[in-house]
Amino acid sequence: xxxxxxxxxIPHTKTTNAPFLVIGGNGKTGRRVVERLKALGHxxxxxxxxxxxSFDWNDDSxxxxxxxxxxxxxxxxxxxxxxxxxxxxIRSLLTIAKAQKVExxxxxxGRGEEEAELCExxxxxxxxxxxxxxxxxxxxxFSESFFRDLLMSGTLAVPNAHVGxxxxxxxxxxxxxxxxxxxxxxxxxxxxxxxPELLTFREVASVFREITGREIxxxxxxxxxxxxxxxxxxxxxxxxxxxxxxxxxxLDGRNASLGDGVQRALGRPPRDFRSxxxxxxxxxxxx
Numbered sequence: 001x002x003x004x005x006x007x008x009x010i011p012h013t014k015t016t017n018a019p020f021l022v023i024g025g026n027g028k029t030g031r032r033v034v035e036r037l038k039a040l041g042h043x044x045x046x047x048x049x050x051x052x053x054s055f056d057w058n059d060d061s062x063x064x065x066x067x068x069x070x071x072x073x074x075x076x077x078x079x080x081x082x083x084x085x086x087x088x089x090i091r092s093l094l095t096i097a098k099a100q101k102v103e104x105x106x107x108x109x110g111r112g113e114e115e116a117e118l119c120e121x122x123x124x125x126x127x128x129x130x131x132x133x134x135x136x137x138x139x140x141x142f143s144e145s146f147f148r149d150l151l152m153s154g155t156l157a158v159p160n161a162h163v164g165x166x167x168x169x170x171x172x173x174x175x176x177x178x179x180x181x182x183x184x185x186x187x188x189x190x191x192x193x194x195x196p197e198l199l200t201f202r203e204v205a206s207v208f209r210e211i212t213g214r215e216i217x218x219x220x221x222x223x224x225x226x227x228x229x230x231x232x233x234x235x236x237x238x239x240x241x242x243x244x245x246x247x248x249x250x251l252d253g254r255n256a257s258l259g260d261g262v263q264r265a266l267g268r269p270p271r272d273f274r275s276x277x278x279x280x281x282x283x284x285x286x287x
Contacts, residue, residue: 018045019069020181023055024076028140029108032174033074033181040182045070057089060096067100072181075123076108080242081116090119094126104129104187106180108173111136111192112254120190129187131180133173136194136255139276140170142204143285146233151208152286154216157229159247161201161220164256166194169271176265191261195270198256204273211277212286223248 020037024030025046037044047055047066055066057078067073075093077086090107097105107123110116111134123130141147150156173193180186199207205216221229226247230240262270280286 018043019071020044020074021047021067021070021072022074022076023047024078025051027076027078028138028144028170029173029177030074030076032170033177036174036178037181040178042182060089060092063093063096064100067097067102070097070100070102072104072106073097073102074106074108074177074181077119079238080113080246081110081119082113082245083115083238083242086115087118087122090122094122094128098127102128104131104181106131106133106177108177109134110250111194111259112250124188124190131186131188132190133176133180133261134190134192134259135168135173136250137165137167138170138173139167139195139271139273141167142208142277143280144170146235148285149233151205151216152214154214155219156201156205156216157219157221157226158201159221159223159226160251161218163251163253164198164200165251166198166255166258167204167273168193168195168262169276172262172266172270176262179265186265189265191265192259193261193270194259196258196272198258199273207274207277211274211281214286 020042022030022034022044025034026048030046034044034046045051049056053062053065055063075090077090080086081090105123105126105128107120107130109120109132120132120134123132142151176191176193180189202218205218208214209216223244227240227244230243235243262268
């Protein structure tokens with residue numbers, strides 16, 4: 001689940017002629033992939049509305065310029081592949097990427113989202129060597145998005161609080177994306193990424209209480225009450241609709257199973273939620 005980040009963006013990076021390009025390089029996974037590629041010594045660009053040249057999903061007039069010289073491309077779609085028009089944008093991007101001779105593409109996709117699976121098929125059948133990284137809810141939703149504010153408020157009022165979700169760590173996602181961009185053997189793969197266990201919101205709250213010492217109450221609310229709460233928090237209209245969709249349609253039990261993508265791609269187990277929360281707590285995020 002991709003939500004508005006509260007983390008500090010990475011410095012603006014020029015995209016032109018960089019052989020590695022991350023679309024959405026300021027996001028939860030994008031900035032981590034940029035950091036990893038740079039650490040490996042690769043020339044990498046970050047494309048966003050604030051980059052130079054800029055990249056806007058709603059304006060493809062300069063996409064050829066943005067993709068000039070790019071050989072390997074990581075695509076994160078904002079706000080989510082489930083929104084109307086996403087598949088049209090992905091289709092246009094693939095047309096330009098082929099014309100610019102992009103050789104490899106990795107797409108961040110949504111787990112259990114039919115609309116996202118349409119975008120996956122477009123990418124896998126594009127003629128470009130492609131890898132799909134399919135994810136559900138991120139651990140970092142609780143430290144780098146408005147979920148943090150919900151935790152800190154002491155009350156987590158959400159629908160479907162009893163449904164288990166295999167929260168995946170953004171660092172695991174970034175590790176998988178990085179190997180898919182830089183190593184052979186990942187073309188045509190769909191990696192479904194989760195953590196090592198299913199957790200309900202009640203169990204998340206229990207771990208949060210144990211690690212931070214903060215009291216938190218979980219209330220299972222109706223869809224209508226949840227939307228009213230989102231609107232009261234002054235989230236943008238589009239974000240309210242997206243979060244409502246993710247909580248009330250995707251979080252309906254369809255993803256209450258574990259994936260093996262981290263193990264298949266990296267040969268190691270995924271990071272667990274407790275370790276993530278301990279690290280976040282020590283960093284002062286919940287102070």
